[in-house]
Amino acid sequence: MTLPRLTNSNFPSFPSLFDRFFDGEIMDWNRSNYSSTDTTLPAINVRENDNEFLIDVAAPGLCKDDFKVNYDNGNLTISSEKKNEVEEKKDERITRREFSYQSFQRSFTVSENVVDGEKITANYDNGILHIMLPKREEVKPKPAKQIEIK
Numbered sequence: 592m593t594l595p596r597l598t599n600s601n602f603p604s605f606p607s608l609f610d611r612f613f614d615g616e617i618m619d620w621n622r623s624n625y626s627s628t629d630t631t632l633p634a635i636n637v638r639e640n641d642n643e644f645l646i647d648v649a650a651p652g653l654c655k656d657d658f659k660v661n662y663d664n665g666n667l668t669i670s671s672e673k674k675n676e677v678e679e680k681k682d683e684r685i686t687r688r689e690f691s692y693q694s695f696q697r698s699f700t701v702s703e704n705v706v707d708g709e710k711i712t713a714n715y716d717n718g719i720l721h722i723m724l725p726k727r728e729e730v731k732p733k734p735a736k737q738i739e740i741k
Contacts, residue, residue, distance in 0.1 A: 632695050641732050644706065644724040648697070651718035658720055660713045665703045667711075669720070670696040705730050 638645040646669075650658075653671055661668045675691040701708075706724045713722045 632697065635697060641726075643726055644701075646699075646722040646724070648720040648722070649718065650715075650720055653693075653715075653718075655715035655720075658713075658715065660711075660720075660722060662701070662708050662711050665701050665708075667699045667701050667722075667724070668696060669698075669722070670694070 634649045636645075636647040638647075646667075648669060650671065653673055657671045657673045659668075659670045661670075672694040673692070701724060705726055707727045710725045711723065713720060715721070
């Protein structure tokens with residue numbers, strides 16, 4: 592079944608947001624995020640609260656030693672590489688050999704004016720890599736100041 596492409600007859604020269612989304616023009620993942628084995632990139636959730644940004648990377652089957660997290664001049668890069676080799680031998684002749692190679696890299700631009708790069712932490716728990724990017728004190732919301740009337 593083929594879905595027809597919707598057009599806006601009032602503004603034919605402007606593509607719809609829907610069309611641009613599927614054309615890949617809104618977000619170009621190829622510039623800063625790639626998987627060298629053409630596999631699916633792990634899903635990432637980004638949350639924010641008053642004190643920090645939190646990034647969760649779903650990566651079951653990996654261990655903490657498979658990851659590298661780097662922060663350099665406002666660029667946060669998360670990468671992983673895992674190699675597996677299974678070999679069965681029968682009378683010293685190789686009867687079967689299987690190779691598995693997985694890798695990915697995701698990069699994010701982080702404002703150095705907002706995030707304190709010296710205090711970024713990461714941990715891996717139950718298949719999820721958690722990265723905490725604390726905000727600088729000067730950008731955290733301040734409570735309203737009560738001014739004394741004299």
